Amino acid sequence: MRLLLVEDDAMIGTAAQQGLRQEGHAVDWVRDGREAEAAAANGVYDLLLLDLGLPRKDGLAVLRSLRAKGLQVPVLIITARDAVSDRVAGLDAGADDYLVKPFDLDELAARVRAVLRRQSGRATATLRVGELEIDTAARQVRWKGRDVPLSGREYALLEALADRPGAFLTRSQLEERLYGWDDEIASNAVEVHVHALRRKLDPSIIRNVRGMGYSLVKGA
Amino acid sequence: MSIRRRLLVWLLAAVLAGGLVAAGVVFFQARSEANDLFDYQLRQLALTLRDRSYTPSQFAQVLQGEEALDFAIQVWGPDGTELYESHPQLRVPGAVQLGFSTGEGADGQWRIFAIQQRGLTIQVAQPMAVRSQLAFDAALRTLLPFLVALPLMGLLIWRLVGQEMQVLESTARAVARRTPESLEPIATRAVPDEIQPLVIALNGLLARLGGALSGQRQFIADAAHELRTPLTALKLQLQLAERARDAGEREKAHAMLGEGIARAVRLVEQLLALARLDPDAPAKRDAIDLAVLARAAVQAQAARAADAGLALEAEAPDPVPIDGDRGALETLLDNLVDNALRYTPAGRVAVRARREGRGAVLEVEDTGPSIAPGERQRVFDRFYRGESAPTGGTGLGLAIVKRIAERHGAIVELLDGADGKGLRVRVSFP
Secondary structure (H helix, E strand, O other), rough: OOEEEOOOOOHHHHHHHHHHHHHOOOEEEEEEEHHHHHHHHHOOOOEEEEOOOOOOOOOHHHHHHHHHOOOHHHHHHHHEOOHHHHHHHHHHHOOEEEOOOOHHHHHHHHHEEEHHHHOOOOOOEEEOOOOEEEEEOOOEEOOOOEEEOHHHHHHHHHHHHHHHOOOOOOOHHHHHOOOOOOOOOOOHHHHHHHHHHHOOOOOOHHHHHHHOOEOOOOOO | OOHHHHHHHHHHHHHHHHHHHHHHHHHHHHHHHHHHHHHHHHHHHHHHHHHHOOOOHHHHOOOOOOOOOOOOOEEOOOOOOOEEEEEOOOOOOOOOOEEOOOEEOOOEEEEEEEEEOOOEEEEEEEEHHHHHHHHHHHHHHHHHHHHHHHHHHHHHHHHHHHHHHHHHHHHHHHHOEEEEEEOOOOOOOOOOOOOOOHHHHHHHHHHHHHHHHHHHOOOOEEEEEEHHHHHHHHHHHHHHHHHHHHHHHHHHHHHHHHHHHHHHHHHHHHHHHHHOOOOOOOOOOEEEEEHHHHHHHHHHHHHHHHOOOOOEEOOOOOOOOEEEEEHHHHHHHHHHHHHHHOOOOOOOEEEEEEOOOOEEEOOOOOOOOOOOOHHOOHHHHHOOOOOOOOOOOOOOHHHHHHHHHHHHHOOEEEEEEHHOOEEEEEEEEO
């Protein structure tokens, strides 16, 4: 999944970005409110991690203006403001979850998963599409009852497709989900990962239609 | 002893003393008047007896039955034989001299008037005790109202003072009700004028106390909040180090963790420095040379400046003696130089000390990005960090500088550097 991290502290930002990347997310990081607004406006993000005490524009103001523009992207607030009134204000301004600093990387990752899951209408951490079973918490994939080890990007691509089985995602959409700003993208990266998935799972599991993109076959 | 009891005792003692003085005055006045009056009577009686030219035998007749008379009358013949004595049972002193005299009789003092007529000596005498008794009675009559009034006054004083003291008691209760959470001023409306200065002084103390308390609370809240950021970073950095899958990742994570710890340590040190600079604590006064301090600060940070590729120079050729707190001024310079090095990407940092008029000036000038004029006041606020603040700062440096300057009566100004570039921090000592 592609996340936008909004955090003004360099150390926290670096560490959180790195930790979330290890979870297989593509993470872009901006340091102030105005940059956050500009970055979020393009709509490529699956989730916003928003600090509140930001330079140039406060996090709550950013959140309100995003919601006012009709952006539905899930928002997880990460802040040192722990008063109940702050939490209420944050959630009421349109946040989906609220995490108080200092937080745990594992908890952050779990909350990110939970928010993403709710966004896609699932209640559990496990995704099932036919014989395919994806444990999004452990990031493990089972095919016909046996574990299939996948690389981080392969997993991210599969999860993106499994999120809405049958629906098509274009190559550029998949690239946006898989890669952050800093990542170098080879021109055939998506094809390479799709090829690997077909080899490891089943050649017919991912369909490719010219002009439409890629989709996971529902009945596979 | 309570004020009530003390007032009672002293007021009653004063009333009693007043009564006694009045009685004494009355006593002496009355005796003096009685003396005049009775002397006159003595004399009149003697003259009457003389003018009547009684023969000695006639005296007895005339004065027969006058034994109740206050006066003792004696008559002597020319040869000194006693011809008549009205009160033989009284031993009146004998004739000593003509005119008035006071003589000592067996029963006390007598007032005597003697006169001569055709060889007869007529003496009229009266006991002095009569006069004293009269004066004493008058004095007693004067004292009596005081004595009667004394218990009444005592009661009145006791009750009135008690009533007035209730204001004190209610004020005391009002003070007792104050807690660190509620330090609102005590009402001065119902308080008598004498106690008002106390209540007003108390209210002043309460206000100062409240200010200091809320300042402390705010500081602790701010400090706790500010500690969250480095602690969050530390927690994340530690977890990354734990998750590291190979030596390279681990080394990188440990380096980040080290930076995080250094930042947390610096923040705690700065918080401590600020806490030690309690505005109410008296500043130490050592005789120090700012030029020496400036050179020492440059020396201490020389290695760091060299690492950052910055020229760090002291410009303090002449001694600049002032009275001040050495440790605090070292902290001030350390913070200013630290800031200058932190914010200056390239160029030079100059530390100057010089005399100016009767005062002294410390200056730290850099060639960094300066601070926008609109931000120059706010950067002195605790935990305020500028928009472009580099990472690792605590937001406390300039707050500490300002606090130290204030304790020395010095003024901190943020000015443009030479030819409008960079920042020049100027600390002017009086």
